[in-house]
Amino acid sequence: MKTFEDRFSALQADMISICMEYVDDRADKVYVYASIEAGMISGGFFYSINNKCVERHQVNDALEDGDERYDVAPKRQSMVLRIICEDIEKIEALCKEYERDMPTEMKLIHDVKSGDFKAEYKYDLVYTNDDVKTASNIADEWFEEVKRNNL
Template sequence: MNSGSFEHDLADVQSEMIAAALEYVDGRASDVYVYCTTEGGVFQYDPFFVVDGKVAERHKIAGIDTSIPRQRALVKYGNQQLLRLKDAAKKYDRPLPTQIKLHYVVADGSLDASYEYEMQYTNHSSLTAADIVQEWQSEISDSLVD
């Protein structure tokens, strides 16, 4: 990241995360969603998609290679981007978001992003990052049938 600001580095990381997810889904998605967490020292990148009007997790997309090695490569790349973001936050003395939610609309190229800086799940006795992703997927799924 040879840039002059945290915001530029953040935009670059987000772009890389979306590009990797788009490549993975091989043009089949109308929307790409990315959930990221850096909470508690755990870095997790978890993309999911809207394919044929339905929410589809990365291992449940028909017509593409969803093998474990390919999924691992995608997640590893996304996690590497989160580590780049951590380095940028340190470099520019900025707080690292504990949670990032991205929504990319393929048709018009628009990107919505939300960031949280407070703990989202590690301060709860039973809530996990997976629970947050599943809740978000349910919200998206419910909105598709309205």
């Protein structure tokens, strides 16, 4: 029988997997942002490709000459985000089922080359109590932080 941890890990792996599919398994690192606060679910993802930190719509900017282009059609981006949000909903249901605290924020990092996986969780409200910030602002800030630290 699968444990809570097994099922929780499988849902996180699914988020990483769909993001890897988006770039045809061609990325150095995948970053997934998942948030749920006050009933609002939000997701985001970005990449490190050829030592460049790029948002999902900019992945072709990181390619070398001759590399096969990525399909960055908005429809594909929306599909990935939909699956991430569905996985967040499933994690929420899983946490309820096992009477566990649901993280308000998950930052998932998968290093493709080494196979390393890191996850950071927050359980406190991140943006709900902020008059200005939204989940998108927090995800953008994380992207900028990773971009700064990777250079």
